[in-house]
Amino acid sequence: MRLTTGRTAALAIATAATASLLGTASAAGATPGPPTDPTAATLSWGACEGTGLDPRQECATLKVPLDYRDPGGKRISLAVSRIPSERPGARRGTLLLIPGGPGSPGLDRPTTYGKRLPRSVRDAYDIVSFDPRGLGQSTHAGCDLDPADLSLLASRPWPAPGGDITQNVTTGRRIADTCARNGGELLRSLSTINEARDIDSIRRALGERKLSAWGVSYGTYVGSVYAQLFPEHTDRWVLDSNDDPDPERVERGWLANYAVGVEDTFPDFAAWASAPDSPVRLADTPDGVRRRVLDLAARLDAKPLPWPGANPPELNGNMLRQSMLSALYSPENFEGLAKLIVDADAGKAPAAAPADPTQDVAAVSLATICNDVEWPTSLSRYTRDVAASRKSHPLTAGMPVNVTPCAFWHDAPRDKPVRITDRGPSNVLLVQNTRDVATPYSGALNLRRAFGDRARMVSVDAMGHGAAYAVNNGSACADRRVTDFLLTGARPKHDVLCR
Template sequence: MPPITRHLALTAVPAALLVALLPPLTADAVPGPDRSALSWEPCDGTKGADPRQECATVRVPMDYADPGGARISLALSRIPAEDDGARRGVLFLVPGGPGGSSLNDPSGKGQKLPREVRDQYDLIGFAPRGIAPSGSAGCGLDQGDLAMTKLRPWPAPDGSVDENMATAERVSDACAREGGALMRHLSTPNNARDLDRIRAALGERRISAWAVSYGTYVTAVYSQLFPHRTDRIVLDSNDDPDPGRVARAWLAGHEQGVEDVFPHFAAWASEPGNPDRVARTAAEVRPLFLRLAARLDREPVRRPGAEEFDGNVLRHIMLDGLSLPGRYPTLAKAMAAAGSGTVPPALPGSVPQDVAAVATGTICNDVAWPRSAAGYRKDVAESRAAYPLTAGMPRNAMPCAAWRYEPREAPVRITGRGPSTLLLVQNERDAVTPLSGALRLREALGRRAVMVTVNGTGHHSYLAHGNTCGDRTVSHFLTTGERPDGDTYCP
């Protein structure tokens, strides 16, 4: 693809017209997959894979509006059902992200499933479009722009978004210049269509799924586009389905998500006997964190060969640390380091080129983002005042603020139309996909869904934190198809 300058952004075809040009959204709307390519073999180079796990490749259209055109490869994995006599079908393990992969999940978290579930389903993992070893995407970003603090950027200490807007220009230019045709076709609706192509390649009439985080949105979109291809669908740690904002709503949700979880961290971080204790009482932890972040804003800690430890790095460690109780010690150690003027043992890292490209391309292609720096400054200022822990990041300018392409189709609106085949499971305290967003998905799905809210803390709920009631309810649904009569709370 030739370089695309800012003033040549591809806006010639309205999104509504492109939607009309897409084939009808049914499983048989496009020619069948290349079944000859679906040859199961031992998985090469998959670390720690169960010896029963096998791999295959399926070819799918890069552009579903041109099904006869270029194709891309998707890497699949499976562990067959453990009881041929009890086999019901396939259970897709749909990863988070955008940019996540479930290719090794049949060997990993799939083995946490109860035996009665594993008896009934082939466990199916996959690397989504753009993620290696599927045909991978890349923007050729400089190493500095692969940092998590660039891809999920924070405003400057004074609330300025100027540096973020400059990063957005740079990243967007690189993706337009180096990303090739695939960059245009990274999107949630295409991920959902890919799921259906995998279904067809497997020879299955319907799929069951255990989807987590961003995967809940992909699978909700799938259930909207292909409602009668769904069997038993579990949506775990759920994204807000707001069709006007999409990923902007997910980011904005971090404000409340952090507020939901921080008191739990504060109680842990003030417990007597905790080797990582940072304060005598839970009430002291929040003001301590805010003071430490403000001090690092003024006086960053520098160490040769290491990333600068400033207030935004501490905030980033906080957001990551609140995602799981098992990461609380990392956050506490970072706070202790900030207090002593040293660099903590663990600093935010960077992501691979394909993950950066897919994450950026998907959220930017799903919906148009505002372009106005002034608008972001206003939103950031409001967010910083109302939610000081997250300091405006959830409403900040992302690379999408300068994205060179317009969305090729409108976001899919999630509705209650379709079979009642969905079970949502959600922790009460989740900094990444907060309960408030899950409730919006539950409302959008209407009668199609039942929701199990778990008295738990952390990202991911099912089989993750030992809540017997929640785990038993989900396992029973996957095994029997029976859901609670109504929305349920698990203490």
């Protein structure tokens, strides 16, 4: 059984718990771009660590300021990778693959994501990516959380049966206190704005006046912030599976959008699981599938099944709900989810338990989400919101609006969220599936409106997270539009819907 977690690593731990052409940010207040770094370095390429990598992939380490307000102060390391253009004579620049998350490493992406790109794009660009600060082979962050607090049921704020949030409050306070005690200055530096500044340090180290980019999921928000802070350094900018850029909410809005995303995508699963030719048919109708899932979750709330190896070691209603949410990232997960439901109905827990995030992924995810924007602190407000959401969106049972560690975070955001605007070059192409559990279409349309004439949007009438060059639910129409843009700079004159 395969249940892809997607943004699980990104919003997981966090939920347990721009600019003028001169490079200043237009925000809910003003956020300055970094001053010039007088010690900006070049990259010295060598062999990459690890197995299964494209033999052409090279790696380097770049020192960047821990605090861009003090560019001559303490420095941390960023691990950067590239696969050079396969036809140097056809090379036109660098295509940066911006990792998702927050909390997803990117160092291997020239190998893994790069092979999805058509040969013509790999000929035209050096394919470059990086491990964001705090992750992977970059300088590590960590909170030293107890293993129980790495659980998906601790990291996602699923309320108790009936909607009680008392345990979520206790868990959130404990995680926030642990991170304050153990995280140090690096944890306090983790933010989307600093990741955008790190990208500009990478650009300068590469010796590039401009970068092109392909950002997916959280990478679309990083890419949007970079395009607002450093518009003069953007070339051809592709953002795929797009986050709502609302500067008043940012990650708070993304978490809340899971309620929308599950309702948008569950009908695809229900249709599959009720089709006469389905390999695992759960009911005769889509409504029957929905009733079966809701009824099973309620029974598991009352009487969980033992699940050896899971954290915690039981299959309860919230673990079923979380497994459903994770499965809705891609149609390839439908059969695994349906088998889980059949087994649980028969009193059997799955053999394979979901993996918990690592300490660095957990810390980067949590700190970025809490450092990017202020979170409400009123517990009565969370209680009311959870009760209302449980009625309006029963599949997610109030989780998307519940209290997280960010409500108890010890440090206020150092920068105000960047407001994405239509000021800047018209060189952005948005790509978006119409049914996406993690980045719903409604949020992507908000980013489209924010960019105005700077952007065009290619929408794909499909379900799944990731639209361009997708492995299992790809669209030749979307791929062609993205390839044409990366190779020629040509975008559609108007927004396009690929059916």
